[in-house]
Amino acid sequence: MLCQCLVNVMPMLCQCDLMNVPWDGFGLTPAFAPVFLYKRAFLKCPLSKRGRRCFVPEERDCIFIFSSVFASACCSQSSLEYEMEVVLIACGSFNPITNMHLRMFELARDHLEDTEKYRVVRGIISPVGDGYRKKGLIEARHRVEMARLATKTSDWIEVDTWESLQPDWVETAKVVRHHFEELKAAQRDEDEDDTVSYGKKRRMEEEYPSINEAKHPKLFLLCGADVLESFGIPNLWKPEDVEELVGHGVVCITRGGSDPEKFVHQSDVLWRHRRGIHLVREWVTNEISATHVRRSLRRGRSVRYLLPDAVVTYVKEERLYSAQSEQKNADVVLAPLARYTDAGPS
Numbered sequence: 001m002l003c004q005c006l007v008n009v010m011p012m013l014c015q016c017d018l019m020n021v022p023w024d025g026f027g028l029t030p031a032f033a034p035v036f037l038y039k040r041a042f043l044k045c046p047l048s049k050r051g052r053r054c055f056v057p058e059e060r061d062c063i064f065i066f067s068s069v070f071a072s073a074c075c076s077q078s079s080l081e082y083e084m085e086v087v088l089i090a091c092g093s094f095n096p097i098t099n100m101h102l103r104m105f106e107l108a109r110d111h112l113e114d115t116e117k118y119r120v121v122r123g124i125i126s127p128v129g130d131g132y133r134k135k136g137l138i139e140a141r142h143r144v145e146m147a148r149l150a151t152k153t154s155d156w157i158e159v160d161t162w163e164s165l166q167p168d169w170v171e172t173a174k175v176v177r178h179h180f181e182e183l184k185a186a187q188r189d190e191d192e193d194d195t196v197s198y199g200k201k202r203r204m205e206e207e208y209p210s211i212n213e214a215k216h217p218k219l220f221l222l223c224g225a226d227v228l229e230s231f232g233i234p235n236l237w238k239p240e241d242v243e244e245l246v247g248h249g250v251v252c253i254t255r256g257g258s259d260p261e262k263f264v265h266q267s268d269v270l271w272r273h274r275r276g277i278h279l280v281r282e283w284v285t286n287e288i289s290a291t292h293v294r295r296s297l298r299r300g301r302s303v304r305y306l307l308p309d310a311v312v313t314y315v316k317e318e319r320l321y322s323a324q325s326e327q328k329n330a331d332v333v334l335a336p337l338a339r340y341t342d343a344g345p346s
């Protein structure tokens with residue numbers, strides 16, 4: 001009887017604007033909800049191995065879901081919202097990682113989730129490689145290790161070493177592209193773990209391309225206002241890279257002395273993508289900067305409570321940040337400037 005009911009309702013359901021149905025209210029990812037219901041009801045699939053928030057309805061659940069969905073879909077489709085999964089990625093020197101770097105993630109998550117449009121599922125810290133050649137940049141292995149120690153207490157922020165392990169400096173747009181491809185590949189693997197037949201799934205995706213697009217998490221670049229403003233510095237960023245990054249989405253945290261609103265207003269590219277640029281105002285202003293921390297360390301001053309304790313200990317044990325380390329790369333040109341001008345490395 002249930003099957004007959006589903007056979008009757010599925011074609012009707014497919015004509016609804018599925019993305020506007022409040023699937024999350026039922027604990028389902030929007031794009032997968034109809035697929036899950038279909039699979040659970042007809043094929044009795046097991047739960048996904050990765051433990052995604054799947055719903056395993058019993059008969060009475062199915063009836064409840066379908067009646068609720070129909071009520072919602074018929075009454076006010078346009079007023080219904082769904083949340084998009086977002087992964088945040090912060091690229092930077094993290095020389096060393098500070099409490100403010102970690103705060104940026106929390107601020108960004110609160111801001112995005114407040115809109116009720118997004119659910120932030122993961123944060124990635126990607127320390128830049130040694131090839132960036134910034135003055136005072138200590139070895140990537142130390143910066144990565146400090147970031148690992150700093151994120152041990154977080155259940156959603158992690159460190160990724162791909163960028164830091166590349167032999168040459170990698171443009172941020174390429175780093176974001178790499179991680180976006182990884183997210184898409186992980187999603188594909190997850191789909192393949194599910195036992196719904198490939199053909200059926202493909203047909204559904206072809207028929208409803210928005211399902212395919214919406215099921216990939218968004219990847220937003222997380223940065224401070226200084227990075228957003230640096231988009232305008234000649235020969236630092238390629239215009240097409242800026243276009244690509246803001247096309248993905250950028251979350252920008254305000255920083256003393258910067259005016260990101262003005263900067264977005266003044267840049268044609270940023271203005272065009274203004275809806276994808278999320279400006280987050282930090283009211284509890286916090287001007288911790290890695291430069292300031294390194295200076296304090298060189299002078300033998302305490303940096304406790306500016307950095308996580310585990311990072312302070314690591315810095316002491318490894319004797320990082322001296323007058324000598326600050327001179328590293330002092331005479332060389334920053335990699336992006338060298339790449340986009342004739343300056344070249346010296």
Ligand SMILES: Nc1ncnc2c1ncn2[C@@H]1O[C@H](COP(=O)(O)OP(=O)(O)OP(=O)(O)O)[C@@H](O)[C@H]1O
Nearest residue numbers: 092093094100223224227255286287288289290291
């Ligand atoms: N106090 C802060 N407020 C807002 N954003 C910040 C702050 N500190 C760092 N960021 C952001 O964190 C990201 C990584 O920063 P980075 O590692 O370059 O740190 P930094 O403190 O700016 O370093 P440095 O002082 O060496 O230039 C960048 O997007 C930067 O804008």
Ligand SMILES: NC(=O)c1ccc[n+]([C@@H]2O[C@H](COP(=O)(O)O)[C@@H](O)[C@H]2O)c1
Nearest residue numbers: 091092093128171172173236237238336
């Ligand atoms: N053209 C580019 O892609 C470009 C230019 C300048 C800085 N960046 C990145 O921005 C980040 C900024 O770090 P710093 O603020 O420590 O210089 C780094 O990850 C760096 O790779 C990218």
